[in-house]
Amino acid sequence: MVKIALFGYAQSGKTALFRRLTGKKEDVYDPFKPNAGVGIYKDCNIARIAEIQKARKMVYPEFEIYDFKGFPEGEGFPANYYRNLFDKDIIICVVGNFSPEAHPEKEAMSLLMELAFYDTERIQKMLDKEQGASGGAAKGQAEVFKKGLVLLEKEKMLNELCAEDKKLIQGTELVTVKSVLIYINGDAKPFNLSFPFSASRNEGGSFDAEGFYEAVIKSLSLITFYTIKGEIVQGWIIPSRSTARQAAGKVHKDIEKGFIKAAALHLKDLIEIGSWHTAKNMGVLKFLGPNSEINDCDVIEFFFS
Numbered sequence: 133m134v135k136i137a138l139f140g141y142a143q144s145g146k147t148a149l150f151r152r153l154t155g156k157k158e159d160v161y162d163p164f165k166p167n168a169g170v171g172i173y174k175d176c177n178i179a180r181i182a183e184i185q186k187a188r189k190m191v192y193p194e195f196e197i198y199d200f201k202g203f204p205e206g207e208g209f210p211a212n213y214y215r216n217l218f219d220k221d222i223i224i225c226v227v228g229n230f231s232p233e234a235h236p237e238k239e240a241m242s243l244l245m246e247l248a249f250y251d252t253e254r255i256q257k258m259l260d261k262e263q264g265a266s267g268g269a270a271k272g273q274a275e276v277f278k279k280g281l282v283l284l285e286k287e288k289m290l291n292e293l294c295a296e297d298k299k300l301i302q303g304t305e306l307v308t309v310k311s312v313l314i315y316i317n318g319d320a321k322p323f324n325l326s327f328p329f330s331a332s333r334n335e336g337g338s339f340d341a342e343g344f345y346e347a348v349i350k351s352l353s354l355i356t357f358y359t360i361k362g363e364i365v366q367g368w369i370i371p372s373r374s375t376a377r378q379a380a381g382k383v384h385k386d387i388e389k390g391f392i393k394a395a396a397l398h399l400k401d402l403i404e405i406g407s408w409h410t411a412k413n414m415g416v417l418k419f420l421g422p423n424s425e426i427n428d429c430d431v432i433e434f435f436f437s
């Protein structure tokens with residue numbers, strides 16, 4: 133499951149956001165024990181498919197949400213705090229914008245800087261050690277670290293490195309290699325962020341959880357496919373460019389193992405045609421072998437032995 137970390141200064145509304153996403157009420161104050169919960173992405177396509185298929189049950193994709201205690205803006209985060217982020221897939225920088233004192237642009241930039249400073253120091257430490265020494269850069273990593281420093285100096289993040297470079301520095305405890313999004317909590321002050329993939333919340337309007345997850349999905353280059361099994365319509369989230377066999381593995385390991393083929397139809401074609409059964413009879417389903425790629429919003433039926 134995708135792991136989402138909520139990162140931000142104290143009083144920025146992280147726990148409020150956590151509660152909206154997970155429906156949980158609890159709060160903890162230990163900086164190394166987050167509030168952890170599951171957030172449900174109520175993808176409206178699932179209800180559309182259920183409606184046309186007259187299916188009774190809808191199963192939505194889920195995300196793991198981690199809400200960490202924040203530190204005050206002037207104080208910053210202790211270095212060991214960042215280990216909270218190592219095993220997460222995406223960092224959401226939560227920025228308070230619900231009081232007259234809010235300064236969302238400044239706070240957002242300052243949070244991004246905290247992440248970048250941490251990585252800069254961490255890389256310098258690894259480069260300072262002798263190559264190959266414990267805690268130092270391994271073979272092939274030093275070059276990537278140097279490229280990384282150039283990015284960080286230009287106020288960019290390590291997630292702009294190419295996939296190959298990112299792979300080389302996997303497990304080196306850097307944080308901006310991950311996807312980073314900004315979430316503006318409230319609309320007390322106007323803001324103009326050049327940072328990509330930002331999501332925001334309108335204080336007057338209702339909370340847009342779907343918009344939140346959509347931003348996460350886009351930022352992580354994920355796609356959704358759907359299955360219809362009897363009364364159950366279910367949505368599944370996988371990396372883009374996943375193969376039919378990999379998608380099968382998401383549903384069940386047995387389907388992956390015994391994979392024969394998959395039948396696929398894009399959601400909008402299914403809606404136009406009116407039912408999976410009709411589409412099948414019309415012969416418009418596309419058959420996929422194990423290595424064919426799944427497209428976003430494909431409705432899939434797996435055949436397996």
Ligand SMILES: Nc1nc2c(ncn2[C@@H]2O[C@H](COP(=O)(O)OP(=O)(O)O)[C@@H](O)[C@H]2O)c(=O)[nH]1
Nearest residue numbers: 141142143144145146147148149202230317318
């Ligand atoms: N008006 C308003 N108050 C909020 C909002 N989000 C959080 N707060 C308040 O701001 C304070 C800090 O919120 P909290 O979620 O605990 O912040 P955290 O320290 O980042 O976890 C609490 O008193 C909340 O009630 C919001 O969207 N609107």
Ligand SMILES: [Mg+2]
Nearest residue numbers: 146147201202
């Ligand atoms: Mg909190």
